Amino acid sequence: MASTFVAAFEILSFGAIIVLVVLGLGIIASMMGIFNFAQGEFVLLGAYVTYLAFSRGAPIWAGMLAAPFIVGAFGFVLEALIIRRFYAAPIVAMLGTYALGLIIRESVRGLIGGFYLTVPEPIGGSIDIGTMHISAWRFTIIIITLLVMGGCYLLLSRTSFGLRVRATLENPALARASGISTPLIYGATFAFGAALAGLAGALIVPVFSLFADLGIRFLIQGFVAVMVGGVGSFIGPVAGAGLIGTLSAALPWIMAPVVADVLVFVLAIVFIKFRPQGLISGKGV
């Protein structure tokens, strides 16, 4: 019983981490039609900012709070300078963002060297339920993920900013004609997606520690999750991320980890092939 509960918690917390990472990727892919290969590096940057704050003696939570804003601002600048030129061609966008990601990743690698740098958890210890212990920080990540998910949903579905973003997605020409500054909306959306990645990086760095390939680890999983969930809505990628995250955390409990690892990808690709619109199709939020 206890081990089942621990397994369930592990699966849930890994699922939450994947959802957190995929949120930004999904918003950029759905709202802008760009598969951002640099998203993994935004996660890395968020982790790096947190590490920097920690190593300079600032409290860790301060670094975690600052990370989304710094990465978001960085994303906004990148969008205005470079990403903006790629909107017409999705494949060129992939290659261009890949080049950007390469630059960021290798710069960070140069800064931190080939090390694995650890950042302690801001909320340490464990929560005891009867005889079982679960990590307090992982539990916090699950809570924050739920809050961020809810916040994003409300932002996109209930605010006028969300309405503008969705209008720009549905029909850019009409949105422009209605007085919405679409370039600004694109910039803000990209910055928002980058900020979410920065937050994800900041939150997961105590779990995975900081190394240059931190982001790449999640990138392909994230892309697959977005495709499985369905591009074009907010809910789709989140659902896909939940599914992929849960599967890739759950399968190793019942079969050899190597097989499980590959099986998740194979299943996902087969699923997308036969249901290209994804789990949740239709526009909505």
Added chain:
Amino acid sequence: MGAAKQALRATLSEGPEVSMADNGPDQASPVRQAAAGLKVLPIVEGLVLIVALILPLFLQDYLTVFATRVIILALFALSFDLVWGYAGIMSFGQALFFGSAGYGVALLARDLNITSILLVLPAGTLIGLTTSLLLGGFLLLGRHPSSVIFVALGTLTGSYAADRLARGWYYLGGQNGIPSIPPMSLGSYDLTEGPVYYYFALGILAIVYLLCRFLVRSQFGLALAGLRENEQRIAFFGYKVQHLKAIVFAVGGTIAGLAGSLYAFHEGFVWPNMLGVVISTQVVLYVLFGGSGTLIGAVIGAVIIEGVSFWLSDNYREIWPIILGVLLLLVILFRPLGLISFVLGERERVGSFGAARKEKRNAAP
């Protein structure tokens, strides 16, 4: 069919003119050269061949080994160029075919002691063909045409999954791969790294290059060029677009398999990176750099990137990937047709597809 061909040519001749208009003044000179009847492409190809032929005479042994590796990677780049530059399929997982052929021949050599050139090279080529047919058939064929994004991410995922599989599978050597593969043999002669291997690889590259050149200038290549320029119109002419794509994908995979088996025997070991995202993206860099859509561009890109990387690796190992990223970004933003577009005009890149023959026919009566 005849009418379709005519219309196809019309489609193609529209292409270059439109893009020439917004090319800016710096591209005017190669265009003018091409218009004056001066063919740049054969000159570039000839120069590259001559340099490649005489190179080992001036190189020390260890540099010849390095040059052989570059030749094999150029062959690999050719396979990606065919798929992306000519058919417009973004294969982000080209290393899957390269690596699985490498692993295949490594296993043949390790477990069955088969190292004869006459067996292992066809075997590697066949592995490349089979894997690319399976993956390409799955990704490209079907009732609904697949989106470009799906194919790109599907190939990427395939390559990544194969990498993970090789890393975790004890039979394939796990993280370390398969070390100390014996050299290829022909009878009692062992083909070890050095000038002989260099010329052997160069010979194969030259043959494959000529075959590809023939292919892209043939009727099939004409349909491919149309596919790249305007897929819908080709579909309207009655071409089975998905089948064309799957065929090119398989041809690309076959060449990648050949390159992979040469690479495995040249290096003497295979390791999981050979299957994965690292090599897959590297080959994309070669082709984008040199110039996609020209066969020689892929070769030049591989040579330049590997050459500069080798040259810088002593002093600037850490910053080289950053420089590479910046250069790639600059090429994508300002020279989408790659370095070759500095000397090669748009009209010559797209090619004439038997226009000369047509002119002769018109002149005869």
